[in-house]
Amino acid sequence: MFPHKAYKILIIFSFAVFLGGALTVPFYYETQTLWYKTGVDKVVLWAGQLAGLLTLVLLVLQIILPLKGRFSEDLFGSANLMRWHRINGILIVCTAISHVVLVLAPEGINNLPIGKKYWPEMTGEGLFLLVLIMVLSSRFRSVLKLDYTVWRTIHRPLGYLLLILALIHVLFVSESFKQGIPRVVLLVIFTGLALLITVVKTIFWRSKS
Amino acid sequence: MKKLHLSGILFFLLVFLSQSAFAAVREWEVDTPHGNIYFSVDHIYAKIQGHFNQFTTKVQFDPANLQESRFLFEIKVDSIDTNNSKRDKHLLSADFFDAGKYPLITFESKTITNVGNGVFALAGKLNIKGKVYDLTLPLTLAGIKDHPAVQGKQVVGFNGKITVDRLALGVGDEKFYKMGMVGKDVEVFVSLEALSSK
Numbered sequence: 059m060f061p062h063k064a065y066k067i068l069i070i071f072s073f074a075v076f077l078g079g080a081l082t083v084p085f086y087y088e089t090q091t092l093w094y095k096t097g098v099d100k101v102v103l104w105a106g107q108l109a110g111l112l113t114l115v116l117l118v119l120q121i122i123l124p125l126k127g128r129f130s131e132d133l134f135g136s137a138n139l140m141r142w143h144r145i146n147g148i149l150i151v152c153t154a155i156s157h158v159v160l161v162l163a164p165e166g167i168n169n170l171p172i173g174k175k176y177w178p179e180m181t182g183e184g185l186f187l188l189v190l191i192m193v194l195s196s197r198f199r200s201v202l203k204l205d206y207t208v209w210r211t212i213h214r215p216l217g218y219l220l221l222i223l224a225l226i227h228v229l230f231v232s233e234s235f236k237q238g239i240p241r242v243v244l245l246v247i248f249t250g251l252a253l254l255i256t257v258v259k260t261i262f263w264r265s266k267s
Numbered sequence: 268m269k270k271l272h273l274s275g276i277l278f279f280l281l282v283f284l285s286q287s288a289f290a291a292v293r294e295w296e297v298d299t300p301h302g303n304i305y306f307s308v309d310h311i312y313a314k315i316q317g318h319f320n321q322f323t324t325k326v327q328f329d330p331a332n333l334q335e336s337r338f339l340f341e342i343k344v345d346s347i348d349t350n351n352s353k354r355d356k357h358l359l360s361a362d363f364f365d366a367g368k369y370p371l372i373t374f375e376s377k378t379i380t381n382v383g384n385g386v387f388a389l390a391g392k393l394n395i396k397g398k399v400y401d402l403t404l405p406l407t408l409a410g411i412k413d414h415p416a417v418q419g420k421q422v423v424g425f426n427g428k429i430t431v432d433r434l435a436l437g438v439g440d441e442k443f444y445k446m447g448m449v450g451k452d453v454e455v456f457v458s459l460e461a462l463s464s465k
Contacts, residue, residue: 094357168365179352
């Protein structure tokens, strides 16, 4: 078997490739919305799309970190994984806010995508609110006097819901993910994540019983 | 007492005569589900079509009394629909309609002229993006007849087409026109039915 260090490098390298690949999507699979943007508006929208993709990657990481399978705990340590999970949550809020502001700015604050026909955007709006609620309720759990067991019972399923909403939002809001390599890779990653969660949880529950 | 009596008669006559004057011009209730305002504009080589889902029209029309006939159209800009939500959102932005600042487009006829062959020229004022322009909308009277489904009512139909220069009306600047992306001439089609009691 490989030493721990090699596994760590492999995992970090894989994450870097995943992140790098995600951030090339707006340039290699340009959306038609960018056709109609010039100058500063174009740069702002690009930045918004990049912020959105970064948020997506961090969301995937956010689900993996607290899975606490024996493999990741041995490699990184449980305390580290949870610390990164908390820091990553705050990063997600920052990148999500950037995404919302930068994507909406070019078309004006008076022109928000609200209405039935903007359902993919509104899924994103719901997702954004959920992220805020989850991170703020976690960060200020003691100040809000939330019981730990109750908070945890809600936090985990909400996290999975967040991931499903993120997938729906990205698949339907962005033309880049309508077909081709980005769509296939996105679906493969989310399917893989669902399998990983299922396997880890199954092993966990079996070991408990 | 005599003065009061005379004033009463004069008042009564004034009200009665004015009502008669209104009654002389037939009011029609627009049948909204069977009315359309749609448009077509060039995009590179193809034509993009769309329509406005929400608008109100007030019609006072009598072909024998064009002087007092009136048309008033009020279109809700944010009801625009080109079958593409991203495009609709872009059209509502400051790049085109700036619907946040200017939520309504209105056209009110001032004079109506019968130009022959069933065509009526509605000369009036178009209010779009806070500015007023002179516009003449030609409407063809399709006919007036007893409504086939509603007893006691008649139906009138109008169809019209006009080509407007969107740049002259301030709907977008030259940016996309110069790029060859979006044309400047927009064909607008108006089609309506309205009902009135016999």
